[in-house]
Amino acid sequence: MTEKGVQQSPTATLAYALVADRLQLVEREIERACHSEIALVRRHAEYLHRSGGKRLRPAMVLLCSQLCGYEGDGDVQLGAVVEFIHTATLVHDDIVDDAEVRRGREAANHVWGNKLAVLLGDYIYIRSMAMSVALGSLRLVEILTAATSRLLEGEILDVSSNGNLDVSEEDYLRMIDRKTASLFAAAGQASAVLAGASPEHEQALACYGSNIGMAFQLIDDLLDYSADTARLGKKIGADLREGKMTLPAIYLLRNGSEAARELLLGCFGDPEPSAADLGSVVAAMRACGALEATHAVAKEYADRAREGLEGLEDSRPKQALAELPEFVLSRQM
Numbered sequence: 001m002t003e004k005g006v007q008q009s010p011t012a013t014l015a016y017a018l019v020a021d022r023l024q025l026v027e028r029e030i031e032r033a034c035h036s037e038i039a040l041v042r043r044h045a046e047y048l049h050r051s052g053g054k055r056l057r058p059a060m061v062l063l064c065s066q067l068c069g070y071e072g073d074g075d076v077q078l079g080a081v082v083e084f085i086h087t088a089t090l091v092h093d094d095i096v097d098d099a100e101v102r103r104g105r106e107a108a109n110h111v112w113g114n115k116l117a118v119l120l121g122d123y124i125y126i127r128s129m130a131m132s133v134a135l136g137s138l139r140l141v142e143i144l145t146a147a148t149s150r151l152l153e154g155e156i157l158d159v160s161s162n163g164n165l166d167v168s169e170e171d172y173l174r175m176i177d178r179k180t181a182s183l184f185a186a187a188g189q190a191s192a193v194l195a196g197a198s199p200e201h202e203q204a205l206a207c208y209g210s211n212i213g214m215a216f217q218l219i220d221d222l223l224d225y226s227a228d229t230a231r232l233g234k235k236i237g238a239d240l241r242e243g244k245m246t247l248p249a250i251y252l253l254r255n256g257s258e259a260a261r262e263l264l265l266g267c268f269g270d271p272e273p274s275a276a277d278l279g280s281v282v283a284a285m286r287a288c289g290a291l292e293a294t295h296a297v298a299k300e301y302a303d304r305a306r307e308g309l310e311g312l313e314d315s316r317p318k319q320a321l322a323e324l325p326e327f328v329l330s331r332q333m
Contacts, residue, residue, distance in 0.1 A: 057183065164245065177210070241272070260284035299329060
């Protein structure tokens with residue numbers, strides 16, 4: 001994440017300031033891991049790396065490691081592994097969703113086609129596992145592979161529910177617990193294991209990660225309907241276009257007027273709804289409180305993340321981790 005990007009959200013200032021130097025080392029580790037003797041593979045991997053991102057997961061790894069008193073260099077490699085797993089997920093997500101844009105740039109599947117993008121996603125997954133083995137701890141490999149398995153289970157649940165209007169709030173939260181929160185949880189837990197911390201630290205940081213991951217995904221769902229296209233880096237209403245029931249849509253069907261529900265049903269799964277119809281759906285979500293309710297659920301998880309740190313010793317890394325949930329809630333992109 002660039003310094004400029006950090007400054008856009010003051011609540012993240014301490015968090016990123018504490019790990020800025022080591023985040024640069026993570027970037028270098030990612031660049032090194034992108035290297036391949038095959039020029040085509042190298043070029044594709046570097047394209048994804050240059051697409052950037054908030055690097056929230058590596059930052060969390062570095063902060064959790066600091067909190068546990070870690071002083072080696074494994075936190076940098078662990079941060080890169082976690083980001084690699086996340087990147088592979090994004091590649092496969094875009095293929096499944098036939099996404100055109102990712103983070104304001106053309107998505108990998110639209111640059112090279114689905115066949116090469118699938119192989120690139122697979123390559124990044126395998127590279128991430130090789131990098132985790134290099135950390136020299138079977139326990140870390142077990143944590144990361146288990147998280148990746150849960151993440152892929154979440155992806156399968158997500159894809160299998162496309163076009164299904166009967167997805168409940170409980171179903172959806174269960175899915176994003178796997179799809180998104182599992183990797184955040186693993187980042188926290190693995191950092192504690194890397195540092196040789198106590199089981200109490202391990203459990204606390206795993207729970208912290210899980211809760212902040214849930215909040216992160218819920219804000220993502222919210223931004224899909226409330227952000228502007230330029231800031232979001234992709235078309236708004238992507239979930240609606242793809243026939244995905246996220247929390248704002250679930251709340252609209254539950255609490256909206258009959259006319260509002262009919263409007264959503266008319267746009268559901270339509271790859272090119274009119275701007276007027278999409279705007280009306282968003283207006284209906286605001287009117288029935290669906291967006292506000294989604295933010296409230298995200299805040300509950302963010303609050304749980306902060307509260308989970310209370311039993312840990314006070315330190316600047318702890319203070320920074322306590323600020324990250326607010327950063328997640330205040331995201332605009």
